[in-house]
Amino acid sequence: MKHKRMGLVLLLACVTVLGACGNSKFKADYSLEIPDFEHVNQRGETVSLESLKGKPWIGMYIFTNCVSICPPMSLNMAQVQEKLQKKGVEDYNIVAFSVDPDVDTPEVLANYISKYNVPDDSKWNLLTGYSQKYIEQFAVKNTKILVKNDPNSDQVIHGNQFFLVDKEGTIVKMYNGFAENIEDVPIDTIASDIETYIDENL
Secondary structure: OHHHHHHHHHHHHHHHHHHHHHOOOOOOOOOOOOOOOOEEEEEEEEHHHHOOOOOEEEEEEEEOOOOOOOOHHHHHHHHHHHHHHHHHOOOOEEEEEEEEOOOOOHHHHHHHHHHOOOOHHHEEEEEEOOOHHHHHHHHHHHHHHOOOEEOOOOOEOOEEEEEEEEOOOEEEEEOOOOOHHHHOOOHHHHHHHHHHHHHHHH
C-alpha cells in the first residue's frame, strides 16, 4: 500500500510538472487570418504576407497627411520598438498600411517615417501601391477595423488599433494605439506580448 501511495504521489508530481511546462503565458484574444497580399514599402521593396511569415508583426493604419491620430500612433509605435530594443528582442516587423495610397508614394512614406527617429527603421514597412477602395475593404473585412474616405476633406477616417499578427499571418491581439491619455496606450504590454510570443514560438 505504501509503495502504491508513493507511486501515486510521483505520478501526480510528474503530471503537475508536465502541465506547468505546457502552460503558455501568451494567450491569443483573436483569430483573424490575414489573406495573401503583395504591396510595396517605403524603400520600394515588395512586401507580402508570405515574406512576413516566420516572425510576428504588429500592424496599424496611417496616412502621411493625417492631422489627427496618425502622428501620435506613429510615436507610440516607435516607443513600442524602443521597449523591444531594450529587451533585446529582434525577430519582429512593424507594418503600417497607408489608407491614402494615391498620395502616399514610397518616397512620401520614407520622408514621413524619417521624422519619427525610430530606433530601427529596417523593421518598419509602410505599405502602399493599391487603391483606396482596396484598403477600405481589406481593413474592414480582414482586420475588423474601419477605414473610410472623408468626401468633405483630404482626411481618411480610420481606426486607432494596433494589431499583433503571429508568425503564420493570423491576428491574435489588438490594442489601443492612440488615446488622449498616453497611459491608456498599453506600450509595455504590447512589447511584453511580442517578447513572450517570440520566446514561446520561435
